[in-house]
Amino acid sequence: MPEAKPKPSKDFIRAIIDEDLRTNKYEGRVHTRFPPEPNGYLHIGHAKSICLNFGIAEEYGGLCNLRFDDTNPSKEDVEYVQSIMEDVRWLGYDWGDRLYYASDYFEQLYQYAIELIRKGKAYVCDLSPEEIREYRGTLTQPGKESPYRNRSVEENLDLFQRMRAGEFPDGSRTLRAKIDMASPNLNMRDPVIYRILRVPHHRTGDKWCIYPMYDFTHCLSDSIERITHSLCTLEFEDHRPLYDWFLDQLGVYHPQQIEFARLNLSHTVMSKRMLGQLVEEGHVRGWDDPRMPTIAGLRRRGYTPEAIRTFCERIGLAKRDSMVDIALLEHCVREDLNKRAPRIMGVLHPLRVVIDNYPEDQVEELEAINNPEDPSMGTRKVPFSRVLYIERDDFREDPPKKFFRLAPGREVRLRYAYFITCVDVIKDENTGEVVELRCTYDPATRGGDAPDGRKVRGTLHWVSAAHALPVEVRLYDHLFLKPNPTDVKEGKTFKDYLNPESLVVLNPCYVEPSLAEAKPGDIFQFERVGYFCVDPVDSRPSAPVFNRTATLRDTWAKIQKREAKNQ
Numbered sequence: 001m002p003e004a005k006p007k008p009s010k011d012f013i014r015a016i017i018d019e020d021l022r023t024n025k026y027e028g029r030v031h032t033r034f035p036p037e038p039n040g041y042l043h044i045g046h047a048k049s050i051c052l053n054f055g056i057a058e059e060y061g062g063l064c065n066l067r068f069d070d071t072n073p074s075k076e077d078v079e080y081v082q083s084i085m086e087d088v089r090w091l092g093y094d095w096g097d098r099l100y101y102a103s104d105y106f107e108q109l110y111q112y113a114i115e116l117i118r119k120g121k122a123y124v125c126d127l128s129p130e131e132i133r134e135y136r137g138t139l140t141q142p143g144k145e146s147p148y149r150n151r152s153v154e155e156n157l158d159l160f161q162r163m164r165a166g167e168f169p170d171g172s173r174t175l176r177a178k179i180d181m182a183s184p185n186l187n188m189r190d191p192v193i194y195r196i197l198r199v200p201h202h203r204t205g206d207k208w209c210i211y212p213m214y215d216f217t218h219c220l221s222d223s224i225e226r227i228t229h230s231l232c233t234l235e236f237e238d239h240r241p242l243y244d245w246f247l248d249q250l251g252v253y254h255p256q257q258i259e260f261a262r263l264n265l266s267h268t269v270m271s272k273r274m275l276g277q278l279v280e281e282g283h284v285r286g287w288d289d290p291r292m293p294t295i296a297g298l299r300r301r302g303y304t305p306e307a308i309r310t311f312c313e314r315i316g317l318a319k320r321d322s323m324v325d326i327a328l329l330e331h332c333v334r335e336d337l338n339k340r341a342p343r344i345m346g347v348l349h350p351l352r353v354v355i356d357n358y359p360e361d362q363v364e365e366l367e368a369i370n371n372p373e374d375p376s377m378g379t380r381k382v383p384f385s386r387v388l389y390i391e392r393d394d395f396r397e398d399p400p401k402k403f404f405r406l407a408p409g410r411e412v413r414l415r416y417a418y419f420i421t422c423v424d425v426i427k428d429e430n431t432g433e434v435v436e437l438r439c440t441y442d443p444a445t446r447g448g449d450a451p452d453g454r455k456v457r458g459t460l461h462w463v464s465a466a467h468a469l470p471v472e473v474r475l476y477d478h479l480f481l482k483p484n485p486t487d488v489k490e491g492k493t494f495k496d497y498l499n500p501e502s503l504v505v506l507n508p509c510y511v512e513p514s515l516a517e518a519k520p521g522d523i524f525q526f527e528r529v530g531y532f533c534v535d536p537v538d539s540r541p542s543a544p545v546f547n548r549t550a551t552l553r554d555t556w557a558k559i560q561k562r563e564a565k566n567q
């Protein structure tokens with residue numbers, strides 16, 4: 001039985017929608033959209049927006065469109081379009097037949113621009129980009145009107161048509177909205193709505209040499225698609241008057257823009273520009289590097305859609321920006337994997353153990369439980385023999401006080417197997433490094449319990465050396481050492497805070513032989529060690545490469561405890 005969870009109180013966006021439904025504002029419709037620009041891979045911040053937009057549509061029996069906001073051909077690419085669709089689907093959402101591209105509206109947008117010109121609300125401006133910036137003024141100083149601002153409608157229509165026809169060089173002219181150069185809101189100071197740019201577009205080819213700007217395109221695309229609630233992040237709050245202005249001037253269907261705080265996550269960066277830089281400069285192995293906060297990276301790392309959706313639900317919605325500790329995301333991943341990942345035994349830092357009194361040629365198949373959280377996942381057989389590997393960390397020649405694992409003369413349990421006692425320590429003659437332990441086992445303790453009731457305090461995982469599968473394991477840690485790497489000191493860049501140990505490769509590690517059959521993407525809990533997933537890119541048949549998805553240490557629980565104490 002799933003636990004009955006109390007329904008979380010409604011966030012401010014759902015409260016607005018409830019009210020709009022009550023007043024029948026959009027004839028009872030709820031229609032949202034997720035509008036990525038195809039200029040990079042989606043990241044966990046986008047997942048928040050996806051869960052919100054598609055989630056709301058689901059909850060209210062409404063619709064959610066996927067719309068590519070593709071108005072900037074110099075940075076966009078079909079590779080990104082493909083990856084975005086894959087990521088949205090993988091998160092578990094479906095846009096049905098509502099896949100749109102802002103570029104499909106180019107003709108319509110052009111007609112809207114003509115209409116603005118006709119209404120005396122837009123003009124062709126010959127100022128250069130630098131001059132436009134100069135004329136714009138600042139937060140404390142009003143802007144200056146362009147000398148081209150009062151061109152006649154006829155002249156504007158003529159020039160704009162010729163801009164489209166390709167008569168003028170790139171950057172030489174723009175179409176601008178005629179609003180108010182003295183507005184306290186800089187976005188309202190005659191913003192550019194079209195620019196000349198001879199860059200082929202990944203969908204429209206070289207059909208256009210003028211491209212509409214984001215603010216003009218976005219509100220009108222929302223209007224064309226009859227969106228009801230246009231949910232976006234806080235940085236667009238100052239753009240809302242412009243969003244409304246275009247729609248009001250043109251007198252078209254008017255959705256409402258509502259802003260929410262973007263997700264910021266500690267120990268990583270959340271901007272496509274910065275992530276792209278990490279890829280280009282080789283700080284990571286690609287957009288899908290398991291250290292990246294991209295959906296593709298998290299998927300390759302072994303994060304599940306369910307865990308990401310739970311995370312997005314837990315962080316909730318706010319109107320003020322804040323930073324979420326990455327430990328919460330990791331906590332959600334652990335919580336999910338704990339239920340679904342089968343347990344296996346795998347040794348990351350192998351130390352050889354020889355059991356002196358175990359028959360040389362004997363092999364036993366011992367029964368092991370696949371998931372104590374879920375008996376329906378059954379059991380499996382694990383081979384046991386005379387020579388084993390255990391974790392190097394599980395032995396100390398000179399054990400400190402609370403160390404209950406193996407040490408000279410000490411007895412421990414091998415999980416699902418026997419009690420063993422360490423009787424001798426073999427060292428490398430030159431380095432003094434421990435290279436092998438000699439042990440004895442007690443045949444009466446088969447399965448892991450002593451019939452005489454004697455107890456041991458340590459239980460170790462192990463693999464049989466002759467049967468184990470050697471594999472490569474990649475350990476991942478936070479990509480950045482600093483919680484907020486975008487808070488840069490003078491003379492530094494965010495890249496100066498990269499964690500040099502964000503990837504540690506171990507090879508060979510040894511895992512149970514059954515893992516030769518593991519498939520790309522399969523996730524396991526290596527008992528006592530962590531969660532690991534079969535890398536879908538670098539694994540070969542019978543030679544899996546494992547990505548560490550998460551450790552078993554729940555730092556989030558610790559943080560919660562500390563916070564509770566401080567309150």
Ligand code: ATP
Nearest residue numbers: 035036037045046048049232233262263270271272
């Ligand atoms: P970035 O700043 O990473 O380049 P972006 O905002 O430019 O992101 P878009 O493709 O324009 O990326 O984003 C698509 C949608 O996702 C937008 O509605 C945007 O508001 C939302 N979004 C982007 N980043 C976040 C975030 N960190 N948290 C929540 N929503 C986000």
Ligand code: MG
Nearest residue numbers: 036037069214
């Ligand atoms: Mg954007």
